[in-house]
Structures are given as C-alpha cells and as structure tokens.
C-alpha cells in the first residue's frame with residue numbers, strides 16, 4: 001500500500017561560504033510515501049531547511065550537492081534541468097515558507113497573485129477568478145471577496161500564510177513541503193494553520209512534509225516523524241512509536257525537553273552541532289555514548305520494527 005512518492009538516497013551537501021566549506025547534510029536517506037504526512041524535526045542547524053530546499057530544488061546558489069539522489073516518482077530531481085524542474089514545480093511539488101511576507105508580492109493584490117498561479121494551467125478571466133475565490137475559501141479565509149481585493153500588508157500573518165498556502169495548492173500539487181510554516185505566527189494561529197494542512201491532506205490526499213524544530217508540533221501533525229541531528233537522520237518511524245517509545249538518545253532528549261505550554265526551549269539546548277565530526281555527532285552530548293565506539297565511527301541506520309535508527313547503543317541492544 002505504501003507507494004514512495006519521494007525518495008532521498010545517501011544525500012550529502014554543504015555550503016561554500018567565505019569562511020570555507022560548511023557541511024550541512026551527511027548521507028541522508030528517507031522515503032515519503034504517497035498520501036502521507038511526514039514531519040522532519042531537529043534543532044537549529046540540523047539541516048532541515050537544506051533538505052527541504054533540495055527536495056524542492058530551490059537550494060541557495062552556494063549549496064554544493066556532494067552525492068546522492070532525490071527521486072520523485074522515480075525521476076532524479078538532481079539530474080533535471082531548469083525547464084524540467086519548472087514543469088514539476090507548482091503542479092507536482094509546491095512549497096510553503098516560514099515567512100509568508102517573503103513568498104507574497106507586496107505590490108500585487110492577493111487575488112491577482114492566486115490568479116497568476118492559475119494562469120500556468122491556462123485559466124483566464126472569470127474562470128480564474130472563480131477558482132481563486134474557491135481556493136481562498138478552501139484555506140478557510142473569511143470573506144474571500146475582500147481578501148481577493150486586498151494587498152498582503154492589509155492581512156494578518158495567519159491570513160497571509162493561508163494565502164501562501166492557497167497559492168501553493170492552486171495547481172493541485174501532489175507534494176507540499178512546508179518549512180516551519182507556523183514559526184513566524186502567533187501561537188494561537190499556529191494550530192489553525194497546522195489544522196488546515198492536515199485537512200488538505202485528508203480531503204485532497206496531498207502528500208505533506210512539514211519541517212519543524214518542535215517535536216510536539218511534529219506529533220500533532222504527522223503520521224511519520226523523521227528526526228535529524230547534525231545533518232543526519234538519527235531516527236525515523238510512525239509518530240506514535242517515536243514519541244511513546246523513542247529509541248535514539250537524541251529523540252529521548254527532545255521528548256524530555258518538550259516545553260510545557262508557553263515555555264520556550266532554552267538557548268543552551270541549541271548547542272552547536274558538528275556535522276563533520278568523526279563518529280556519531282551526538283556522542284559528545286549523549287548519555288548512552290559508548291567510549292571508543294560512538295566517537296570512532298558513524299553509526300549505520302538499522303531497522304527496528306517500523307523504525308530506522310542510527311545509534312551504536314541501540315544497535316548493540318537489538319543486534320547484540
């Protein structure tokens with residue numbers, strides 16, 4: 001029943017900066033199945049946005065892909081040229097960014113921006129307007145006629161993000177990648193936007209990848225959770241299992257440090273991560289680290305039931 005829509009294989013990438021090369025992803029492998037809601041969770045700098053950018057081929061110019069494949073319906077996105085990618089974008093793969101103000105044109109009325117997306121499918125005039133209004137309604141914006149005529153600055157943050165989602169889904173993409181779509185919004189609005197994404201998935205079958213630093217949000221949203229640390233996937237599995245019975249020490253830590261309502265995680269939690277470190281990058285912080293093992297070699301992912309975990313200590317427990 002699980003049919004892979006997007007597969008990332010052994011993906012390593014980094015950035016060229018003035019201070020030198022900054023590795024960002026190390027041997028990332030994952031599968032996104034058709035119709036699924038997947039959350040990618042990890043702390044700041046773990047490589048989530050880099051992964052999202054490569055999945056949608058919207059990576060910054062200074063990014064270097066060292067190795068790997070990104071297969072969408074079996075086609076390697078990394079081998080596609082600009083024209084081929086433009087054909088996929090919007091119609092097959094769409095993106096929602098953290099800051100809706102950045103994805104909307106401040107000079108254009110909201111309605112015109114939605115219509116612009118629809119034009120790519122050949123819709124014009126009254127037909128395009130009707131469909132745009134329908135989209136604004138589908139993202140649960142109140143008074144779509146008014147919103148249609150508004151400029152982005154006349155809308156609240158939550159409304160703008162709804163418009164950005166309306167534009168993203170305008171051409172009925174199969175895959176929607178949302179990179180921290182609620183982080184810039186008020187807490188009260190965040191849950192509503194997540195609800196909207198969940199309903200889109202349930203009603204239209206859109207496959208969704210949500211990038212978040214908040215494992216609580218990941219749990220509320222996803223069927224499956226992928227945990228990243230220092231540019232690697234450290235644990236992956238059904239959301240229930242990952243939360244109820246985390247296997248990787250880093251996942252355990254994330255769940256233990258889940259903030260109580262209204263509390264923000266402390267800055268110390270966001271310790272600098274070492275993507276290029278020898279051995280397991282989590283070893284220096286890990287309570288379960290095995291001396292001479294974890295600091296010596298990168299742990300290889302192993303399958304534990306429906307879970308995939310990359311941890312020497314877990315491997316020892318399960319494989320003996």
Ligand SMILES: Nc1ncnc2c1ncn2[C@@H]1O[C@H](COP(=O)(O)OP(=O)(O)OP(=O)(O)O)[C@@H](O)[C@H]1O
Nearest residue numbers: 015017022024043044045046047048049050060213
């Ligand atoms: N455009 C860029 N140029 C240079 N380095 C970058 C760029 N974007 C990200 N990096 C670096 O790549 C690494 C991974 O960053 P990335 O933005 O993918 O992490 P993230 O998990 O999305 O973090 P956050 O939660 O802060 O958004 C970090 O070391 C970061 O500093």
Ligand SMILES: [Mg+2]
Nearest residue numbers: 048049050179
């Ligand atoms: Mg990011």
